[in-house]
Amino acid sequence: MSYITIENETRIVPDQPIIPFIPGDGIGPEIWQATRQVLDAAVAKSYQGQKAIQWTEVLAGEKAFNETGEWLPNETLDAIKAAKVAIKGPLTTPIGGGIRSLNVALRQDLDLFACVRPVRYFTGVPSPLKEPEKTDMVIFRENTEDVYAGIEFAKDTPEVKRLIEILQQDFAVKKIRFPETSAIGIKPISQEGSQRLIAAAIDYALANGRKSVTLVHKGNIMKFTEGGFKNWGYALAETTYAAQTFTMNQYATLAKEQGPVVAEKAYQDALASGKLIINDVIADNMLQQILLYPEKYDVIATCNLNGDYLSDALAAQVGGIGIAPGGNINYQTGHAIFEATHGTAPDIAGLGKANPCSMLLSGSMLLDYLGWQEAASLVEEAIEAALPAKKVTADFAHSMTGAKEVTTEAFGQLLVDWIEKQD
Ligand code: NAI
Numbered sequence: 001m002s003y004i005t006i007e008n009e010t011r012i013v014p015d016q017p018i019i020p021f022i023p024g025d026g027i028g029p030e031i032w033q034a035t036r037q038v039l040d041a042a043v044a045k046s047y048q049g050q051k052a053i054q055w056t057e058v059l060a061g062e063k064a065f066n067e068t069g070e071w072l073p074n075e076t077l078d079a080i081k082a083a084k085v086a087i088k089g090p091l092t093t094p095i096g097g098g099i100r101s102l103n104v105a106l107r108q109d110l111d112l113f114a115c116v117r118p119v120r121y122f123t124g125v126p127s128p129l130k131e132p133e134k135t136d137m138v139i140f141r142e143n144t145e146d147v148y149a150g151i152e153f154a155k156d157t158p159e160v161k162r163l164i165e166i167l168q169q170d171f172a173v174k175k176i177r178f179p180e181t182s183a184i185g186i187k188p189i190s191q192e193g194s195q196r197l198i199a200a201a202i203d204y205a206l207a208n209g210r211k212s213v214t215l216v217h218k219g220n221i222m223k224f225t226e227g228g229f230k231n232w233g234y235a236l237a238e239t240t241y242a243a244q245t246f247t248m249n250q251y252a253t254l255a256k257e258q259g260p261v262v263a264e265k266a267y268q269d270a271l272a273s274g275k276l277i278i279n280d281v282i283a284d285n286m287l288q289q290i291l292l293y294p295e296k297y298d299v300i301a302t303c304n305l306n307g308d309y310l311s312d313a314l315a316a317q318v319g320g321i322g323i324a325p326g327g328n329i330n331y332q333t334g335h336a337i338f339e340a341t342h343g344t345a346p347d348i349a350g351l352g353k354a355n356p357c358s359m360l361l362s363g364s365m366l367l368d369y370l371g372w373q374e375a376a377s378l379v380e381e382a383i384e385a386a387l388p389a390k391k392v393t394a395d396f397a398h399s400m401t402g403a404k405e406v407t408t409e410a411f412g413q414l415l416v417d418w419i420e421k422q423d
Contacts, residue, residue, distance in 0.1 A: 006334035015050060021036070021088065023057065024090045030408045034408050035412070038419070089344075113330055114331065116138065118139075118365070119324065120136045122319070122387050141310075145187075145188050189229055191232045195233070198233040211298050215278070216282075216306050245276045249280075390402055390404060393408055
């Protein structure tokens, strides 16, 4: 039993790694219980007892507050820092002045710069699309910059007055329409922050045989921040990843300098030699693209706010928040927290109605991150097998014809039974 360590950005995973878990508030404990059983069964089946996770509970959220008077005790952060990898259920956002959202606090304190959201369809899940199976994307959303850095100043404060004065007097800004009643938000987007996120997306795409990475941005309007994100992304691909990628920026340059036929040939050659294609799409167009032509998109790298909208829109396309997993990862330090992407669902807490799939699939991402791909796949396969059988939790049972509603616990047990029957 020991900790995961990192050497040269590579994870060294012992056979019995200590992994902290936060069951979470509301429906958290129910979905966690089901998830833990399934993950343990998948690991046991895949490695015949040679590997096993040593789960250790750490406190956060309401449970932490009730037991220690703190929403996010330092011991919790220390335990996750030491173990590198953790999993968490949803946490109630504390209401009251000066308390940061716990999720934001965890991401910021561990500098978990990539929010990774795989979005794929599972047969049988109710979806608003005619062909939901065409959606299979992985979103890499920047987690530390953009408007989410939280640099905002309220209307009428001395800070906002001073800022507006500096902008108007020192920078000759004339575009603040109502300076007397404005609040101001600042959106930092850096080359370093953008490139580490885009590098993570490209590395993922290369390691998983994906075909393209799409940089989603609003650079037509915000040229230096979002436009910077796009340009730095292309620059990174054309230098660090020159041998493995072909960019649509290169295509445009070739078309301009040598004509469209030469550019098209270079593109076709790149496709034929299996190069990863790096392209870009403006954010508003992307929201149309994912609905109209989802099969054209694969890995997406984007700034924080665009990623927020895209993640939820894509999750809805394949069946909603009950089934969308997520991970917040720093690929350089190795720190990663995998989590259900929905909230605590207080309206159904304690009733056995919660769908554990989001947490289960986050657990599958965790296993994959450990390099335990066999167990990760087994969890996904168990879900793939269970859903068409139509014994599902309340949320899915409502919209599936002929479905039988089962409790969270019973659904987890169905998956465990399926896993145990595999050869
Ligand atoms: P919510 O995601 O908890 O619930 C929205 C709706 O979806 C509810 O009708 C709920 O019953 C349903 N739902 C959510 N998860 C489900 C599941 N696994 N199975 C079946 N139905 C599910 O969002 P809401 O109500 O806005 O937030 C409740 C609390 O959760 C708040 O304190 C909020 O701050 C917190 N929250 C925490 C998050 C996290 O820890 N990552 C993310 C979002 C919200």
